[in-house]
Amino acid sequence: MTTATTGTTPPAEGAHGSPHTRVEGPEKVTGTARYAGDVPFAELAYGWLALSTVARGRVRPVDTASVLAMPGVLAVLHHGNAPHVNTDYAGMLGPPDPTIAVFQNDRVPHRGWPVALVVAETSEQAREAAEALVVEYEEEPHDVAFDAGRPDAYAPGGPEKPDVAEKGDLAAQLASSAAVVDEEYTTPEEHHSPMEPHAATARWEGGRLELVDSNQGSAWIVNELAKLFSLDPSSVRVRSEHVGGAFGSKGVRAHQVAAVMAATVLQRPVRVVLTRRQMFTLTGYRSPTAQRVRLGADADGRLRALEHDSLSLTSTVHEFVEPSAGVARVMYDATAHRTANRLVRLDVPTPTFMRAPGEAPGSFALESALDELAEQCGLDPIELRARNEPETGPVSGLPFSTRNVLACFREGADRFGWAERDPRPGIRREGHLLIGTGTAAASFPSRAIPSTAAVTAEQDGGFTVRITAADVGTGARTALALVAADALGVPTDQVRVRIGDSDFGQAMIAGGSMGTRSWAWAVTAAARDLREQLALGGSVPPEGITVRSDTAAAIGALTETERHAYGAQFAEVAVDTATGEVRVRRMLGIFAAGRIVNPLTARGQLVGGMIWGISMALHEEAARDDASGATVGADFAGYHVAANADVPHVEADWVTDVDPDDPVGIKGIGEIGIVGAAAAIANAVWHATGVRHRHLPIRPDRILRAEEDRAGARRG
């Protein structure tokens, strides 16, 4: 059995650093863990959303009489009768995406947008009624065609603050380079697809609005709902005990807003659960990207010019940027350096954050281009990266807190057997299989956001931690128990961690690889204070002794620095030249990602991220039909995510990398695993076949067409 231990991390003192099974594990393996759609309510009514069948236009007045007469139907909400919501505010992520403000007017901004909510006594009744509801439209011409040559592309952020960073004379440096790579790379529309569909139950209870939800941060949802419905935040409570995956998709969405509206109108609990098909238009997604990378280098591989230009799309009503060009601002310096993120607005749903937004598609393009440059220079890809290690942030000029990317490559190369690799492409054949190996670097920012926590010493000798954290599968609940036990100096089983309840106060969401770092900081601060108080002696009263923390001042005092997690990805692939199928045979990722709190769950998260990389490289692709504006095959048959048989043995491990400015030393590991993984696989496919694949996913038809082109060229 492969273990979660590592030879390079020194034995940690105390509870954290030792593998620990999930504290909620027994509930999860016995089916007793209640997710949002599992919590029973008396008098529960079921809401079912009806979605637009046009991509752009206006909804005509909705005739609800026949549907209201159907068995069990309680209400039909639509733009003609729904409660008003306010969207004129700035939340944690800025102004809200207007597509969550359902039923406010007759405009349809994209296909599959909610035009009505049907509420009934049972889900069967609600579903049939929603399907029976006839909604008519004044349809307008739409435009959903994304491509690199869009003349209407623009730099987001406005003229004052465009998302462009540049220095040096790019044309001059390219002209004087001995080796030049100038290629376009594309990635398709990708969907988060957590296994648990979005689900929310809203009710009014004792004058408060309560939401049982599946989200990445209950305090965040409270703030947004309070603003949308013009309520005092203290009169809203959101709970989210177990979350069946999120990956960036579980913020405020149309179904929660619709559930609150219906619960308010009907004055009884209303649950709205999205169908798998509805998730493809209502929960965000990763924009497709068209990226151009230009690299110019001296013959020894040292970069003179680096340009990374990325185009992504957004909706007509909200600006969201997939910042794919950002990764170059961290990874590689050059005399002339230009990075730009550009946007085009189309009649599509608004995209959103999806695991490693920017870094995932950006690293595919940049790390593929580096591999092409290594080929041109006749250099080993790892040596090329070693020659281009920057001293300071390429754009910021700031020092790095710790930057152990080369340590990752050294450890990884050793364990993967990289030294024995013959760099020549297309020469390893096993029957009709071609075999190759590839590598790529990874980076992801490490940030912390102010959070509050409470730690209570109970009279029975135990301790209770309360924090509005979310465990979306990361193992946060367990990690925080280990962190608290360590700070308190007690065994882990004396610590009970309660999360997922907005009444515990403001805290960071589970997102941006910032959750555990932000929460652990707050929990550590409260636990250390409590430990000092207890050390003074005295007895614990019946209500316990509670210490609260707020990390705003400590985080505000951090010096500005380039703080990132790093990694080195390695992949071996077999390419079937008869069927075009690419199979990953093995993968290894070595990461420098700060202190690892729980090796058991950390390994799972890192390996899971790498499996996302396999899925991104070979499988995931949402196709949008230009004629209808709809996603074609919006389900798990039409949108394949890696299944068990697609995944070989994947190993993840880490090198010592302790952040000196963080009280726990954490950097965050939620996203680094996917970064560079698709590039490592694409580079391995080149090594196997001798053909560069610059468009994801690397589908069988793309392999076969490339093989045909090569055969034609030989005959030619």
Next chain:
Amino acid sequence: MDPSTSSDITLDINGEKHALLVDHRTTLLDALRERLDLTGTKKGCDQGQCGACTVLIDGQRAVSCLQLAVAAEGRHITTIEGMAEGGQLHPVQQAFLDLDGYQCGYCTPGQICSAVAMLDEHAAGWPSAVTGDVRTEAAPPELTPEEIRERMSGNLCRCGAYVQIVEAVTRAAAERTGTRPDGIAEKPADPATEVSA
């Protein structure tokens, strides 16, 4: 409820009989979740593509979203809530817990039900798409990681816990044929040391 669109049925679930009046449109999955408060069985896609709703029907795995409740009458249904016996986790459950064969846990009940039935299928000599010798007289194939991956591919896990799922099923399979013929795993004293060993 309208008697032309509903029926009184009795479902046999985890050895208990449940009498209920169901809408004919009600799937077995919705009957379990919405009517009987057996919410361990999860709805991931409601169209037979993800495996989260896997239960055992007469000992064989089935996606409960594609079964109507009225058609399940007279069958023996086992859900995740019925896997542990006498407070003792099933060896597959224990292996998922010890080896971290999950992250968010939402696909886990389906994965576990699927694995339990899959081990029976394998023991009964059923081949899979990756089995080399599929003649009926051939011995059951060795339960390699490749065989487990293939046989467990009807259960999607978006968190990407496949590597640990294969490890957990491998351990449970070994226990089944190994030292404890009753199929009950000895609970490790400390799961943490078990993993780091």
